[in-house]
Amino acid sequence: MAEHSARHCCLGWDFSTQQVKVVAVDAELNVFYEDSVHFDRDLPEFRTQGGVHVHEDGLTVTSPVLMWVQQHGSVYWKAGANQVLMSLTPDLLLREQLQACFSISDSPVWMDSSTTAQCRQLEATVGGAQALSSLTGSRAYERFTGNQIAKIYQKNPEAYSRTERISLVSSFAASLFLGSYSPIDHSDGSGMNLLQIQDKVWSQACLGACAPGLEEKLGQPVPSCSVVGAISSYFVQRYGFPAGCKVVAFTGDNPASLAGMRLEEGDIAVSLGTSDTLFLWLQEPMPALEGHIFCNPVDPQHYMALLCFKNGSLMREKIRDESASRSWSEFSKALRSTELGNGGNLGFYFDVMEITPEIIGRHRFNAENHEVSAFPWDVEIRALIEGQFMAKKIHAEGLGYRVMPKTKILATGGASHNKDILQVLADVFGAPVYVIDTANSACVGSAYRAFHGLAAGTNMPFSEVVKLAPNPRLAATPTPGAFQVYEALLQRYAVLEQRVLTQTRRPSE
Numbered sequence: 001m002a003e004h005s006a007r008h009c010c011l012g013w014d015f016s017t018q019q020v021k022v023v024a025v026d027a028e029l030n031v032f033y034e035d036s037v038h039f040d041r042d043l044p045e046f047r048t049q050g051g052v053h054v055h056e057d058g059l060t061v062t063s064p065v066l067m068w069v070q071q072h073g074s075v076y077w078k079a080g081a082n083q084v085l086m087s088l089t090p091d092l093l094l095r096e097q098l099q100a101c102f103s104i105s106d107s108p109v110w111m112d113s114s115t116t117a118q119c120r121q122l123e124a125t126v127g128g129a130q131a132l133s134s135l136t137g138s139r140a141y142e143r144f145t146g147n148q149i150a151k152i153y154q155k156n157p158e159a160y161s162r163t164e165r166i167s168l169v170s171s172f173a174a175s176l177f178l179g180s181y182s183p184i185d186h187s188d189g190s191g192m193n194l195l196q197i198q199d200k201v202w203s204q205a206c207l208g209a210c211a212p213g214l215e216e217k218l219g220q221p222v223p224s225c226s227v228v229g230a231i232s233s234y235f236v237q238r239y240g241f242p243a244g245c246k247v248v249a250f251t252g253d254n255p256a257s258l259a260g261m262r263l264e265e266g267d268i269a270v271s272l273g274t275s276d277t278l279f280l281w282l283q284e285p286m287p288a289l290e291g292h293i294f295c296n297p298v299d300p301q302h303y304m305a306l307l308c309f310k311n312g313s314l315m316r317e318k319i320r321d322e323s324a325s326r327s328w329s330e331f332s333k334a335l336r337s338t339e340l341g342n343g344g345n346l347g348f349y350f351d352v353m354e355i356t357p358e359i360i361g362r363h364r365f366n367a368e369n370h371e372v373s374a375f376p377w378d379v380e381i382r383a384l385i386e387g388q389f390m391a392k393k394i395h396a397e398g399l400g401y402r403v404m405p406k407t408k409i410l411a412t413g414g415a416s417h418n419k420d421i422l423q424v425l426a427d428v429f430g431a432p433v434y435v436i437d438t439a440n441s442a443c444v445g446s447a448y449r450a451f452h453g454l455a456a457g458t459n460m461p462f463s464e465v466v467k468l469a470p471n472p473r474l475a476a477t478p479t480p481g482a483f484q485v486y487e488a489l490l491q492r493y494a495v496l497e498q499r500v501l502t503q504t505r506r507p508s509e
């Protein structure tokens with residue numbers, strides 16, 4: 001570290017599901033340091049699996065707030081906590097000093113799907129699912145913070161009334177660095193079912209439908225490139241941060257990844273982390289009943305579209321463990337030795353209730369569309385990966401997205417290290433796949449956003465700030481003939497998805 005100590009840099013942080021990651025980016029936009037703390041491995045005392053605790057109902061999913069954490073989780077600060085944050089002593093760990101600062105110790109995270117009742121209430125209050133989507137960018141989603149807050153208020157009104165501030169994980173993490181409450185930024189704030197994405201103010205109707213006195217507990221949202229203040233003296237005295245170091249508003253992992261991949265209009269980004277997400281840059285928002293529209297994190301006039309798939313890397317790991325002796329190289333071998341289109345076999349693998357679409361369970365179909373109970377091990381692996389990417393293409397097209405001759409797919413996240421998985425992505429989408437040098441695009445994007453925030457007073461556009469950044473590298477091109485194979489298979493997948501959806505609908509629906 002000594003040789004880096006005098007280097008002017010921005011740090012980008014990613015508080016994700018399974019770990020906290022950091023990168024340091026210098027003024028020439030080179031990443032010169034990366035590190036991470038993996039919750040299961042490095043903090044075993046919290047006894048998490050994949051970074052979370054799944055409760056007995058199978059729907060409630062939380063993380064210990066003292067450990068933590070990542071986007072679409074919420075943090076409930078107890079009355080008096082800001083005072084504690086402002087007077088932290090550098091002699092003690094944050095964990096020791098913040099123990100008594102939270103009114104809820106197990107914070108709901110993005111994997112939680114236990115707030116269906118609150119979702120229906122919110123939609124009913126504002127005139128239906130499409131009305132809510134037009135206002136906030138999304139119909140009601142279980143993991144979105146407004147619905148999570150409504151559940152906490154209904155189930156635990158005392159804890160709610162003891163709460164003086166509610167943060168997202170992003171603004172919570174910024175608050176730690178700031179030494180006082182940091183505001184929520186417009187882009188991550190769009191994932192709450194509470195923010196009017198056009199006017200960028202809280203919706204009074206939505207706030208009122210979720211819980212009383214909520215506006216005061218949330219504070220006013222700010223543009224994503226705002227400098228929210230100077231670093232807390234705690235980090236200066238304990239960890240040697242320079243006193244002049246500024247904190248730029250933290251945002252969600254997907255908006256940060258959009259910045260890290262320097263997405264351009266027409267491109268499509270696919271993040272293969274704990275969750276799989278897909279996002280696009282949009283000029284005109286067209287909120288619908290599926291997917292989300294967020295305020296754009298680097299251009300306040302524009303938007304981004306986002307789809308989130310819950311059964312991402314953890315599902316791939318399960319099938320790897322069951323069918324490929326816990327080895328990614330065996331897993332890859334299966335992808336290389338099976339044919340494109342998998343002989344017509346296809347499958348749906350949703351061990352936890354999926355978000356897009358709302359299906360649970362494993363469902364396998366042979367070439368005659370008959371449901372079968374098992375596939376040979378290598379067919380199973382190809383069915384999983386082809387199915388995951390076919391779902392992404394079909395649902396992206398549902399948002400109005402079309403692959404154009406110039407389309408690039410930008411892949412990121414842990415599984416983007418696997419070139420055989422990227423080959424299937426290129427084949428299913430019929431477009432070339434590019435990667436950036438680090439799979440940590442959310443971290444890198446956060447550091448780029450910090451440079452943008454520092455330059456914001458000069459009105460410099462984000463594209464100008466990051467023009468020196470390294471270009472993405474080509475990782476896979478579509479195999480000749482892939483288009484014809486998947487054209488037919490995609491149609492079958494869409495029909496079978498509808499069939500499974502109808503057969504497995506939740507009883508309450």
Ligand SMILES: Nc1ncnc2c1ncn2[C@@H]1O[C@H](COP(=O)(O)OP(=O)(O)O)[C@@H](O)[C@H]1O
Binds near residue numbers: 017275316415416418
């Ligand atoms: N070679 C590989 N092939 C497929 N998946 C991989 C490979 N290496 C890592 N992964 C997956 O990457 C995941 C972590 O991705 P990451 O983007 O770091 O997640 P998060 O940011 O949500 O913590 C792991 O759960 C693992 O399944």
Ligand SMILES: O=C(CO)[C@@H](O)[C@H](O)COP(=O)(O)O
Binds near residue numbers: 016071072110273
């Ligand atoms: O909820 C969403 C997006 O809406 C997820 O993308 C989470 O933000 C999880 O992030 P990772 O841990 O997979 O990076």
